[in-house]
Amino acid sequence: MEKPRVLVVDDEVEAREFIRRYLTRNDFEVSSAGNGLLGLRLLSRNNFDVLISDINMPRMNGVEFSRRARALHPQLVIIFLTGQAALKTAQEAIKIGVHEYLAKPVELEHLKDSIQQGLAKISDRKKDLDYYRRLELELKVNKGRIDSMKNELITLISHELRTPVTVVTSTFDLLKEVIEMPSVEKMHGFSDDKKKRLFANIEKGHRRLIDIIEDLNCYLNLSKDTASFDKQKVEMNGFLSNNLSAFKELIAEYQAEISLELSEKSLEADIARDKMTDVLERLIHNAAYHNPAGTQIRLSSASASKVVNGKNQEVVRIEVSDNGRGIERSLLDNIFKPFSITDIDHHSRGLGMGLCICKKIIELHRADIRLDSPSQGRGTRIVIDFPA
Incomplete structure (x- = not known):
């Protein structure tokens, strides 16, 4: 069994050596350093299980040193030594995840017990982590099956x-x-x-x-993993206008009405025309089919921006919205999943594949699709964002 590796960092040579000799006699492998900078150098080159650090040190105090040490070794057991306790330091210690806060001069038996308790806690945490990793792997395998x-x-x-x-x-x-x-x-x-x-x-x-x-x-x-289609840069206002007559014909039997609101400026996006026509036909047909006669459907285009990975990104936004009966909030989480039927009372056709197919087509365009329905009786809004 490997000896636990301990790093002792203290600018007082006698205190540092006193702890090092005691822990070495008690089956620990111990290294030491006189300040935080030297300690970080050792931590960057070696794996340690335990860090024992003085708080008041020159060049870098124990709090800042331990914060950086934690970044290098997230599972490190950290024990603070101090000759003068302070509330602010204690608060910082909690944030860092310090195992214990011991006063100088330290009682060596107490220090050893604290180390062993910290190591036991980390061991239990690793066992739990391993268990959840195995469980996650099993879930992935089962999901694949x-x-x-x-x-x-x-x-x-x-x-x-x-x-x-x-x-x-x-x-x-x-x-x-x-x-x-x-x-x-x-x-x-x-x-x-x-x-x-x-x-x-x-x-x-x-x-x-x-x-x-x-x-x-x-x-x-x-x-399929190989699914893809040829895209080309298309002026979206013209694309929507050219398809409006076909959309009107599509929903004529449901006595729904569709209006078109276009951006004042020209908008271009990389799309596969036939696939995007299929998506819009499905969305517009859904809006008419699942709502009462006289439902108003709005098809619109706009330039917009949204935050992606912390950065603003310009997008070409296409919306299909209606003033119909809306969708229950409890059904929204599964709305884009296959075989998802959101309107049991009025459902009489299909397998609930339409929105799932729309989502897959949009994702293959490297675009995003989302559905909002504030509450029943207040309509539905579907937003598609293409990279500008």
């Missing part, structure tokens, strides 16, 4: 859905041909209105199955 199983399940579901959808598609086409025959129409009384309703219902269910399969495949492709 779960993610793998989840992707395998999604692949299986997607594959299993494709077969019946193919059968439905071919049968639907055949049925359409048969029903449109004049003899069938006379025999079964298939009026044009009845045929339209029948085909509309079949086609709606068929389209829903296809959308589910496409969302599952989209999620899987975006989740």
